[in-house]
Amino acid sequence: MYKWPFVQYIGMTSTSKSFCIAHAVLLRERQTDFTCALEHLKGMLEDSIEPRIIVTDRDSALMNSCKQVFPNATRNLCRWHIRENIKKKWKGIYDSEAREDFALLWTVLCESPTFDEYEYNCLKLQEMLFKIGKEKVWDYIHDSWLLRDKENFVSCLMADRLNFGESTTNRVESQHANLKRHLNGANNTLHALVAYTIELIEAQKIEIGATFEKSRITLKRDHNLQVFYKLHYKVSIKALTLLEKEYGKLDKMIQSGHTCRHQLRTSMGLPCACEVERHLDTLVPIPLKSIDPFWRKLDFDPVVP
Ligand SMILES: [Zn+2]
Numbered sequence: 001m002y003k004w005p006f007v008q009y010i011g012m013t014s015t016s017k018s019f020c021i022a023h024a025v026l027l028r029e030r031q032t033d034f035t036c037a038l039e040h041l042k043g044m045l046e047d048s049i050e051p052r053i054i055v056t057d058r059d060s061a062l063m064n065s066c067k068q069v070f071p072n073a074t075r076n077l078c079r080w081h082i083r084e085n086i087k088k089k090w091k092g093i094y095d096s097e098a099r100e101d102f103a104l105l106w107t108v109l110c111e112s113p114t115f116d117e118y119e120y121n122c123l124k125l126q127e128m129l130f131k132i133g134k135e136k137v138w139d140y141i142h143d144s145w146l147l148r149d150k151e152n153f154v155s156c157l158m159a160d161r162l163n164f165g166e167s168t169t170n171r172v173e174s175q176h177a178n179l180k181r182h183l184n185g186a187n188n189t190l191h192a193l194v195a196y197t198i199e200l201i202e203a204q205k206i207e208i209g210a211t212f213e214k215s216r217i218t219l220k221r222d223h224n225l226q227v228f229y230k231l232h233y234k235v236s237i238k239a240l241t242l243l244e245k246e247y248g249k250l251d252k253m254i255q256s257g258h259t260c261r262h263q264l265r266t267s268m269g270l271p272c273a274c275e276v277e278r279h280l281d282t283l284v285p286i287p288l289k290s291i292d293p294f295w296r297k298l299d300f301d302p303v304v305p
Helices: 031-045 060-069 079-088 096-110 115-131 135-152 170-183 190-217 226-231 237-248 250-256 263-268 273-282
Strands: 007-013 018-025 053-056 074-077
Touching: 031 060, 053 060, 060 074, 074 079, 074 135, 079 096, 079 135, 096 115, 115 135, 170 190, 226 237, 226 273, 237 250, 237 263, 237 273, 250 273
Parallel strands: 053 074
Antiparallel strands: 007 018
8 A cells, every 4th residue: 555645746748738648656755766767757758759848846856857867858847836835935814815916926927028027027026025014925935936946937037948838737736636536545555546547548648639639630710821831730729829829929029120039939949920920021831840849749659750
């Protein structure tokens, strides 16, 4: 028999859904245990794409193992876990109004699109916390997170590295919750855990297969632009939605004379607004090869190099 706290999850994200391809049962949470589980995961991937982005909490043993086993993956910190850590520092009454204000300002800060906006959002959060006498909470946020690790969870500071929009471990946590619901209690045999895990993975695989299929047969009206013509039915719907949004920024970008800072290219592996503009100018549709393989993988077949 084992107890729940010892179960760790390793999740993997596909183009639109998450799937936990491995659930490792660990007796301890030491670096050697994590490394062993991740090495096994790596061995199981065979011809699949290795993880390109890994999001974790700030567990140094886990972070070191990820760095050791998947050195080429971008490693970021989970915003949800950071927020939970901040909440633990919140002594005394934490009324609903303060909670809502904090949640909103924290989210806005994490999603700051430029460094100027990040600095402004820091100031707004600090003001809000000072106003309700939570100076120590601000000190904790500033010293423990912003000063040390902002590059690993604030949007504008993560934008020069691929992250595919992943900023929390929520997808994996929800699979964890699903499995817990299935198991119905804290004590289970390893046999029951394996059986339920296989069941869950099969269900996830069907669900993900359906999203692949949808991307292969659906063309949304907003995506039906000549410049995207070569991408139709060949990339995920989510990728086309992001591109269409980028296309929508063009007028403003041209009028302001600024560039798009190429964030969609660097953080998502998709053509940024200036690339889209060049294709529009030359009347050459965006070729499939300019889309990162992450968005082009619409089946479970091995990856052909
Ligand atoms: Zn650009």
